Amino acid sequence: MQPRPLEDAHPRRGGWRSLLWTLPLLLSLVFVAGVLAWVRANELAERELERQTLITDALSTEAQLRSRIAEETALLRRLAAGLAGAQPGVEALAARPELNTGLRRLWLSVTWLDSRNRQIAQLPPQGIANEDGLSLHLSEPVGPEGREGSLVVRYAPSLLLKHGVPWWLSRKYEVQMVDSAELLIASTGELRMPAGPGPSYRVAFSGPLRSSPLTEAAITDAALVLTVREPQPTALKPLALVLIAGFLPLSAVASWLLRRQVRQVLRAESAWRTEAAWRAAMEDSALVGLRARDSEGQVLYVNRTFCDLVGWPAEQLLGRRPPMPYWPPDALEEVAQRNRRTFAGQAPREGYEARWVHRDGHMIEVMVFESPLVDAAGQQIGWMGSIIDITQRKRLEERERRQVETLAHNARLTMLGEVASTLAHELNQPLTAIASYNAGVLNSLQRQGGADPVVLNALQRLGQQAAQAGRVVQRIREFLTRREPQRERCQLGVVISDAVALLSKELSRAKIEMSLRLDPALPAVVADAVLIEQVLINLVRNAADALLTHPEPRHIEVTSRLAGSFVRIDVMDNGPGLQGLGAEALCAPFYSTKSEGMGMGLAICRSIIEAHQGLLDAGEAPGGGARFSFSLPLATTATAEEEDPSHV
Structure with a gap:
């Protein structure tokens, strides 16, 4: 069943929407009226802005001209002060540097009059010609109260405007100086009356303007007139009116065409609206x-x-x-x-x-x-x-896989613990026998006397190493059987030195330089010295193995320092580094970077350090290479009972 057309189903709404075609025409009329109003308002605003700018520029020009006259007066005052006490004459006047400075600027001539207004000297003798024919004067007494006469400077007002008005104002405005009778005194343009086609502004200029050198009376009715050279044209041009007049018929035609299109769209809209609603409901559900x-x-x-x-x-x-x-x-x-x-x-x-x-x-x-x-x-x-x-399904599969891996991993660890415990038990008897035989041979040689001291020393070292091996096997067996380490107060510096001494010949054969930077002031720690020594031996041996394929020089450095309430030990080398691996990956059981490795060395080291409430970490060394670090807590009163052997 076809849905009814929208206009038939909703006559009121259809009639209202059918009138939408008139909206573009109405908007066009509103737009045209708005444009005309905006153009007119913009024109008035521009004229007001132009008038305000003209007033500001006129006041600024008047201030600059006053400042220029003040500068010339100050220069004339310095010239008069320099002539005070000098022999009146042309030579004294010509010797002053202020004279040349003024003549290069505005001055047409400088005249030196005595106290009776008689001319003493004048430079230049004939004065500089003024093309405008008009000149103004400045005067200044020479000596105290003018007893030595006075100086009269004649200057051209046209030069005053030329040098005192900025060039950009001269291009924008025609600046003129007039008197009360509107007679032109000077101008930046051609000599004419200030009336012009552009807007102008008049500002009083009653400064120290004197038309005669023998009178103190100033021109009090002078004024500056700024006239805009190129006034702004009227915004409402005939072309704009023609364009607006053509826009309205085109808008009417477009509105009529839009009316036809709206009616067609309204009929088609009701045909597909129901179908679209059904389809959207099915897809969203x-x-x-x-x-x-x-x-x-x-x-x-x-x-x-x-x-x-x-x-x-x-x-x-x-x-x-x-x-x-x-x-x-x-x-x-x-x-x-x-x-x-x-x-x-x-x-x-x-x-x-x-x-x-x-x-x-x-x-x-x-x-x-x-x-x-x-x-x-x-x-x-x-x-x-x-x-x-399928995220939830994947999570369930991953969880099942991890459970299977965890069970297999626990099984391997259990089997490894049993094997290691058995090996430790079996090795303990041969090591005891070796120690006993060594002690017997050593006692026999000592009773006979005359034995080689080198042989005796070697047998003593053999006995010490056999006893040390027995202690290591015993501690590892106890550790694998989940017994607590035999902690006691010990100095890590001694433990580190002993561990490095055991590997010294092996490192020397591999041409590896070994260096220790141990803090002698480190406090004691409570730890199982045998297990910690084995951790150090494992870390140093791993660093040596990594350096075997590295070119010389090969270097391993062991440092110790205080880090808060812990002692931190760093084992660093200059080898190939960790290749982006972290401590978690390196210490995982059965993971090894060596082809013949079992992957249990670092895992056991990490377990030993964590059993001492410490932390094993790995990273890149500052100079390149690998860095393995572990920390042990300091010996405190809280660990006093752990130091007691009976507690273990």
Whole structure:
């Protein structure tokens, strides 16, 4: 059943919407009126701004001219002060540097008059010609109260305007100086009356302007007139009116055409609205994420389930091209390559698994099924994807796999502990026998007398090493059987020195330089010295093995320092380093970087250090190479009972 047209189903709403075609015409009229009002207001604002600028520039020009006259007066005052007490004459006047300075600026001539206003000297003798024919004067007494006469400077007002008005003001305005009768005194342009086509502004200029050298009366009615050379044209041009007049008929025609189009759209809208509502309801209720893309990868459609799956709203996904925001940043190239295979028609029909990133950052596992997207003409225009969230299923599988690995790992550790305990038990008897035989041979040689001291020393060292081996085997056996280490107060400096001494010949044969930087002021720690010594031996031997393939010089350094309430031991080499591996990976049981290694050395070392409430760490050495560090707590009163052998 076809739905009724929108205008028939809702006559009032259809009649109102059918009048929408008149809206562009009304908006055009409002727009034209707004443009005309804006142009007029802008014109008035520009004129007001031009008037304010003109007033500001006129006041600024008047102030600059006053400042220039004040400078010339100050220069004349210095000249008069320099002539005070001098022999009146041309020579004294010409010798003053102020004279040349003034003549290079505004002065046309300088006249020296005596107290009776008789001329004593004048430079230049004839004065500098003034093209305008007008000149003004400045005067200054010479000597106390003018007893030695006075100086009269004649200057051209046109030069005053030329040097006192900035060049940019001269280009923008015509600056004129007039008197009360509107007679022109000076101008920056051609000599004419100030009336002009542009707007002008008049400001009083009643400064020290004197037209005669023999009078103190100043011109009090002079004024400056600034006239705009190029006034702003009127904004409302005939061309603008013609354009506006042509715009209105075109808007009317466009509105009529729009009316026809609106009526057609309204009829078509009610035909597909019901169909779209049914389709949207079915797609949004599906539990499978749907995604439609064109042949170039641009997203055409996503349903609500897909948006909830990746955490991005549809508005931010539609129209996007690869790479997509839900692709993992560390696998962009891999996902892009698989995406290109899909667009090439090589997507597996059984689907494929993928890892995506939710908007909040957590990873999701999905199963993607791709199928061709065909339009109404039967042409393939893209691909339709169905996405299923399999994150929970993957987590369950991973949990089961980890449980199986944990059981196998525990089984291997149990078996290793049993084997190690058996080996320790079996080795204890041969080591005891070796120590006993060594003691017997040593006692026999000492009773006979005359034995070689070197042989006796070697037998004594053999006995010590056999006893040490027995203690090591006993402590490791006790440690593997879950007994507490035999902790006692000890100095780590002695433990480190003993451990390095045991490896000295081995390091010397490998051409490895060994250095110790131990803090002699370190306090004692409570630890099992035998186990800690074995940890140090293991770490130093690992560093030596890593240096065997490294070119010379080869160097291992062991340092100790105080770090808060712990003592920190660092074993550093200049070998190839850890290749990006951390302590967790290196100390994992059965993991080894050596072809013949069992992968238990660092794991046992870590267990020994953690049993002492310490921490084993690994990283890169400052100068390159590897660094293995462990820390042990200091001996405190809280550990006093651990120092007592009876406590163990």
